[in-house]
Amino acid sequence: MLTPEELTEIQAELARYEQKRGGCIEALKTVQRHRGWISDETLAELADFLEMTPAELGSVSTFYNLLFRKPVGRHVILVCTSVSCWVMGMGDLLEHIEKKLGINLGETTADGRFTLLPNVCLGACDRAPVLMIDSDLYGDPDVKTIDEILAGYV
Numbered sequence: 001m002l003t004p005e006e007l008t009e010i011q012a013e014l015a016r017y018e019q020k021r022g023g024c025i026e027a028l029k030t031v032q033r034h035r036g037w038i039s040d041e042t043l044a045e046l047a048d049f050l051e052m053t054p055a056e057l058g059s060v061s062t063f064y065n066l067l068f069r070k071p072v073g074r075h076v077i078l079v080c081t082s083v084s085c086w087v088m089g090m091g092d093l094l095e096h097i098e099k100k101l102g103i104n105l106g107e108t109t110a111d112g113r114f115t116l117l118p119n120v121c122l123g124a125c126d127r128a129p130v131l132m133i134d135s136d137l138y139g140d141p142d143v144k145t146i147d148e149i150l151a152g153y154v
């Protein structure tokens with residue numbers, strides 16, 4: 001069930017749109033900010049509130065890869081798997097991260113600390129290879145630097 005706090009925030013966003021559905025992405029982001037991800041049940045309830053069908057809202061939610069439809073860890077690592085980053089060494093960096101965390105792309109650590117996800121270009125190709133942890137962008141980290149960076153996320 002959407003909480004009063006979530007509803008208040010969503011309604012504040014919707015005030016900027018002529019139709020409720022216009023604010024559907026902001027509504028989805030609001031729910032995710034509170035819950036970490038968007039379950040089928042939550043999506044159906046939100047769709048009803050936005051006067052959309054679950055299929056319509058579901059298609060929006062799956063189009064944007066920063067909206068999570070499955071549970072994720074406390075921190076989400078987005079690894080750029082596009083060409084520039086791959087050419088600049090993302091393969092080796094990714095292999096190191098996978099070994100260090102004991103997971104593969106698409107998985108979450110057993111302690112729920114990290115989820116590791118692939119992502120198309122993160123828009124910082126000049127700093128390749130690039131990854132993002134939560135909302136923090138990191139360009140050209142080496143193996144030692146990435147270990148220090150990861151240690152900062154508990």
Ligand code: FES
Nearest residue numbers: 080085121122125
């Ligand atoms: S290709 Fe990786 S940030 Fe653009």
